[in-house]
Amino acid sequence: MRGHLPVLPLLLTLVGAMATPIVALVAPRAASGLAVGAAAAAALAALGGLADVLVAGPRRYALGGWPGPWGIELVLDPLSGFVGVVVAGVGTAALLAGAGGARRVYGDAAPTFHALALVALTGYLGIVASGDLFNVFVFLEIAAISSYALVASGGGPGLVAAFRYAVLGTVGASFYLLGVALLYALTGSLNMADLAARLPALAQSPLLTGGAALIVVGLAIKMALFPLHGWLPDAYTHAPSPVTALLPAVGTKAAAYALARILLSVLGGGDLPLAMLLAWTGAVAVVVGGVLAARQQDARRLLAYSSVSQMGYIAIGLGLAGTSALAGAYLHMLGHALAKGALFIGVGALLLAGRRPALAALGLGPRQPVLGACLVVAALSMVGVPPALGFFSKWYLLEGAVAAGQPGLVGAILLGSLLALVYMYRLTGAVWFGESGALPVAATPRPVLAVLVVLAVATLGLGLVSGPLVDRILIPAAVLTTAAAGP
Amino acid sequence: MSGGGLGILPYWAAIALLMIGLYTTVAHRNLMKKLIGMTVFQTAIILFFLLLSVKRRATLPILAGPPDAAAYMNPLPHALMLTAIVVMVATTGVALAILVRVHARYDSIEEDVIAARVATEHPDGPAGP
Known part of the structure; x- marks a missing residue:
């Protein structure tokens, strides 16, 4: 059981996201409780993961039983454990606080809000857990696509803000993916730990410089770092209240975590x-x-x-x-x-x-x-x-x-x-x-x-x-x- | 890994598509054209990624007899780009759905016209929860 701690938080939010709309067909009230419960369970699992790291040291988890560097690895260490707790914990608080508002704003569609919010949380937790560059891209987009829908869910000017967010967010993710393509062309690997071991020998390559720059720019768009913050003010101003409780608190943090992880421990960016x-x-x-x-x-x-x-x-x-x-x-x-x-x-x-x-x-x-x-x-x-x-x-x-x-x-x-x-x-x-x-x-x-x-x-x-x-x-x-x- | 089977020309094509897509996304004021530019940009990245696996006189890595690595194309970029295409379809779908609602609400997909309508509707900033 403890061996599965790296994957547990995102599995809980993902299953919660799938179950919420189904339960809502039978009992709409119970659906919002279920969604908050799934997020809270994910927060507890993340807390357990962090405690486990402090006692037993870092864990690497081979998804589907395929070991790295070929398979996709999840990594649970002090950093990912800590940020996972922040994302899941504050995400739970935001969902709990937003539940009443969601019923007011969305009426019968409130379970859809909860399901989308849980998908977004799954994406953020996935970014934090992942030890694979391409996997990070997929989770970035899982989080981003549900965020676009959440920002748009209020209608009116929020629609325009969400479209702008979708275009800029996609450009950011594409820059990131292009950077990953250059690193893959250089090394033939996507596993973070494997790349970190191979890249120092290739420090002089222009592909490394270009890839690093593209990845940093892409993630800077996602974390709304000035002057690439263009999507953020309108999105946070026009989104409905239950959404602004969640996205501003945890959204940009996950991208900042990805930047920290990739720039510092994969690309050796400190120098x-x-x-x-x-x-x-x-x-x-x-x-x-x-x-x-x-x-x-x-x-x-x-x-x-x-x-x-x-x-x-x-x-x-x-x-x-x-x-x-x-x-x-x-x-x-x-x-x-x-x-x-x-x-x-x-x-x-x-x-x-x-x-x-x-x-x-x-x-x-x-x-x-x-x-x-x-x-x-x-x-x-x-x-x-x-x-x-x-x-x-x-x-x-x-x-x-x-x-x-x-x-x-x-x-x-x-x-x-x-x-x-x-x-x-x-x-x-x-x-x-x-x-x-x-x-x-x-x-x-x-x-x-x-x-x-x-x-x-x-x-x-x-x-x-x-x-x-x-x-x-x-x-x-x-x-x-x-x-x-x-x- | 070199993609050298086709020489350097396809890479230039991918880079040209990248530039065209990015320019269209940034420069056009029509939201539909922005979306088209975005799709061209994403497609160019997929092309670029696939070029990494191109190899002349190579075949699919299906084991029929003793494995012969030199005879196979690298399947990994194809698998990755299959996922990237799914992501791209989802992004485009959500963006199009939002665009349809923007058009229904503001009766335009020109950025300037929409901005003017938002400003007249909410002179002192947006209202509501």
């Missing part, structure tokens, strides 16, 4: 000029995304641009590729997933309660203190105030930037926090001190509040235990991605 370029692109993303977020009048568009800014932090960490910079980037995946999930769930709850997304019309006053407090905690994490998780991830990133002797990147990280203070104050200030207090606001449903409280408590609590978290899991994960690149 490539490409890595420094990635770090500086991340720095520009942090600043430009922050400035754009601070200028927005629509709460969801503000959060979307803040995602562009926060993904920049992860790119800085991956580009620097030092141990503490990488630990910071991986911790930031967790911190940002929790905080952005909470913020989108909170704003989504306000919209479902009858508020308009314009910041000037979002005002709630102190009437729902729990909702408001959770938004403030998430906002503090985005800014990087201790003891929230966001403080610690930025701290490790700063340490990495200082160790690499890059004052420009240090400046970008600090400036990004300052900009986050501006745009997060605009959002939480609008919620707490807004003017439209006279309008009635429906109470936030209990499951949504419960999820928000859990996310806020996790943001603070995991911040307090971030020391052991980094020492036990993230430093080994960082060492793993740098050490595989060779001495």
Whole structure:
């Protein structure tokens, strides 16, 4: 049983996705419970996988019994275990919080939303579990195609945003596939571990340089790294609330994980000029995304641009590729997933309660203190105030930037926090001190509040235990991605 | 692995198709033409991948007697591209379905016309959950 832990989370979400529409024919209410249950089971399996890695060390799983490098391998190690827990855990929270909203938004079609959301989660978990370049492409597209449908599901301007997302997402995946084709032409292998062993001898080949560049550009589109973020703001602004609870929190993280895995441990990217370029692109993303977020009048568009800014932090960490910079980037995946999930769930709850997304019309006053407090905690994490998780991830990133002797990147990280203070104050200030207090606001449903409280408590609590978290899991994960690149 | 059976020319053809597809996707303002460009781009990658397995005077790797690796074409790119074609069909299908609904909603598939209609419908940004 423990030997099957690498494949278990994605099997559970996949089976859940298949079963949900069938169960919905008989019992529509039970279908949403089943979907949330499948995601929760996947989260537990991912947690079990991570615990198993810590006790028994990494596992390689031969899908269908065909061993690598010929068959498709799944890999469970500290990094994939950790990101798997983040994706499945925050995904479960988003599905739970979105269940009530899905019934409101979609009516009888709510089980379709749940099935699509589970397919998307399967794709993300597959990206994280896979140890094979072509397999990553397939899972990227499984996640992406269901995301296009999810973004389009609200109709109206969401349709246009979804089409744009579909075209840009496909171009990104195609760049990735072309890069994989070049690496395959060079080595005849698609297995990550096998490639990592073969590529150092071929370091001078132009095919390697070209393939690496194409893969990085393709995955940068998928993770919405500035200036390749064009699909993201419209998609996150116009998608229905239950969708914005899920996609912004986990979607871009899976692509960032793939970039970390392939650039650092397969291509040995820590030494490539490409890595420094990635770090500086991340720095520009942090600043430009922050400035754009601070200028927005629509709460969801503000959060979307803040995602562009926060993904920049992860790119800085991956580009620097030092141990503490990488630990910071991986911790930031967790911190940002929790905080952005909470913020989108909170704003989504306000919209479902009858508020308009314009910041000037979002005002709630102190009437729902729990909702408001959770938004403030998430906002503090985005800014990087201790003891929230966001403080610690930025701290490790700063340490990495200082160790690499890059004052420009240090400046970008600090400036990004300052900009986050501006745009997060605009959002939480609008919620707490807004003017439209006279309008009635429906109470936030209990499951949504419960999820928000859990996310806020996790943001603070995991911040307090971030020391052991980094020492036990993230430093080994960082060492793993740098050490595989060779001495 | 070299694909040398056909020389360098087919690779140039694949690269030309790549460029045409990417240019069409990025430059055209008509959403249907964007989609066509996207399909050309994807097809060019499939062509490129398949070229890696081309070999003159070789046959399918079906074992009939003692295996003779030199006589076989590499089957792996074909298997991979079969999967990629399935992915491509799914992407194109979803994109077309979205496009049909865009046309039903905004009565146009010209990006500029749609943008203008979205802006007039929602002067202060989009509404609704």
